[in-house]
Amino acid sequence: MLTAAKKEFIEFMMSADVLRFGDFTTKSGRKTPYFVNTGNYKTGLQNSRLGEFYAALVKETVGDQFDAMFGPAYKGIPLATSVSGALARNYGIDKPFFFNRKEAKDHGEGGNIVGYKPQDGDRVIIIEDVITAGTAIRETMPVLQACADVKVTDMFISVNRCEVGQTPGKTAVMEVGEEFGIKVHALVTVQDIREYLADKEEYAHLLPLMDAYMKQYCVF
Ligand SMILES: O=P(O)(O)OC[C@H]1O[C@H](OP(=O)(O)OP(=O)(O)O)[C@H](O)[C@@H]1O
Numbered sequence: 405m406l407t408a409a410k411k412e413f414i415e416f417m418m419s420a421d422v423l424r425f426g427d428f429t430t431k432s433g434r435k436t437p438y439f440v441n442t443g444n445y446k447t448g449l450q451n452s453r454l455g456e457f458y459a460a461l462v463k464e465t466v467g468d469q470f471d472a473m474f475g476p477a478y479k480g481i482p483l484a485t486s487v488s489g490a491l492a493r494n495y496g497i498d499k500p501f502f503f504n505r506k507e508a509k510d511h512g513e514g515g516n517i518v519g520y521k522p523q524d525g526d527r528v529i530i531i532e533d534v535i536t537a538g539t540a541i542r543e544t545m546p547v548l549q550a551c552a553d554v555k556v557t558d559m560f561i562s563v564n565r566c567e568v569g570q571t572p573g574k575t576a577v578m579e580v581g582e583e584f585g586i587k588v589h590a591l592v593t594v595q596d597i598r599e600y601l602a603d604k605e606e607y608a609h610l611l612p613l614m615d616a617y618m619k620q621y622c623v624f
Pocket residue numbers: 430431432476477478479480532533534535536537538539540541576
């Protein structure tokens with residue numbers, strides 16, 4: 405159901421040109437009529453507001469029951485930093501954050517992890533933009549497992565695209581749960597976006613495109 409909070413988040417993404425409609429190709433090679441580009445957030449206020457949306461979901465689901473948050477390069481990096489700030493400011497949940505470099509650095513401090521140094525036994529949450537086919541999370545898990553014996557418990561994303569992963573009939577989110585034991589929490593889903601569009605006459609032309617895409621790739 406499209407709650408007022410979900411509607412507000414969809415309008416926030418659209419006002420920042422983050423949620424766009426047109427012809428795009430996903431990392432997994434799917435031709436999609438909509439795309440979420442969190443790289444389009446550009447101002448302090450947008451960043452601060454974005455952090456608040458995620459922080460409210462973290463507070464409501466896991467609260468302070470985690471030890472650190474991880475933002476996968478690249479787009480997870482500003483997400484994790486803004487969420488950590490909002491959690492501390494709004495809820496007094498002051499937790500460390502860390503992120504990776506896609507290419508290891510061979511001078512100075514070296515390595516591929518920046519920020520907090522994870523410890524064995526840490527419960528880690530991941531802050532990301534979207535999950536489509538689940539490739540990115542499968543790239544992220546070995547990076548985390550190489551740091552320490554951490555337990556990744558939850559993952560927070562802007563949009564759950566509800567798309568099939570590697571196994572017919574299963575979403576990437578289901579697979580992530582089964583393979584890694586990670587619970588995925590999304591601010592909105594593709595169904596929320598579709599419902600939002602259906603409420604507004606000016607977006608009527610997008611509905612057949614969304615429906616065709618959802619029929620091809622989504623599992624509900
Ligand atoms: O579930 P998937 O099919 O993997 O697709 C979703 C991921 O793909 C993109 O990341 P990308 O690897 O392009 O990294 P970026 O943050 O550097 O843009 C996007 O930011 C998601 O994280």
